[in-house]
Amino acid sequence: MTLILTSSSFHAGSDIPAIHTCDGNDVSPPLSWSGVPPNARSLALIVDDPDAPDPAAPQRTWVHWVLYNIPLGADGLPQSAQVLPAGTREGTNDWKRTGYGGPCPPIGRHRYFHKLYALDVMLPDLGKPTKAQLEHAMQGHVLAHTELVGMYQRK
Template identity: 65%
Template sequence: MALILTSTSFTHHGTIPTRHTCDGKNVSPALTWTGIPEGIKSLVLIVDDPDAPDPDAPKMTWVHWVLYNIPPDVSGLAEGVTEKKLPPGTLQGMNDWQHTGYGGPCPPIGRHRYFHKLYALGTMLPDLQIPTKAVLENTMRGHIIANTELIGCYQRQSSG
């Protein structure tokens, strides 16, 4: 069975609802996964936007959410999950707003893609003390057993 990541909030390549963005309540979407391979020790979730700042001229990938050491027996995250409601043992990394937790889409221009990437690891990672995405990806290298992604899109309404 393949590792699959879905959301009741949006479909793959569908539009992310405003409530999950800076234009709404800025709460994380509900996420569910299935097909965790045997022997997995932990899961990692990274949400990022490779279209920043402008999809017609991207210059960077903006990191929205970093979670690691999610227990393998957990099958998802509830909408609007807070730090206190994360599964026991789950650790957080730093997003590009320089804090932990979810930061929703807030694109300055154009329709951006938001990659929700789930990794199944054959190890439990050490406490990396609020790592950046780059540090986490480097630490995961060689331990990824399976991965999948769910892409949502968002474009802010023009104020004109």
């Protein structure tokens, strides 16, 4: 069984619709997944942009969303996920807040990686971890990983 992540708003490698960006309503895209390993205990999601600030000369990876302890009963997240599945915890993005922050690249066409991890544990309460803190906590617990990459360039 292979872990798969999709969105009804965009396909792998295609443009993310403006509604999910700072040029639109800045709402999270709908995400669906399947193929979670039977021995998984929770899921984690990280959305980031490795092309910041300029894809021609990237200097850092900008983190847009951090979620963990997503329960296995959830098979996705709706558009504008204001209410998360029970038990889901949020981490801190690079705007220093929780929640989704959509694409808003200052220059060029950026790649946005939506990374889903199946873990063999429910993680302890990490507070509001950064991406790095969550990745550290996940070490040795990742059973499967998949990603969905969308693109965005401001007009």
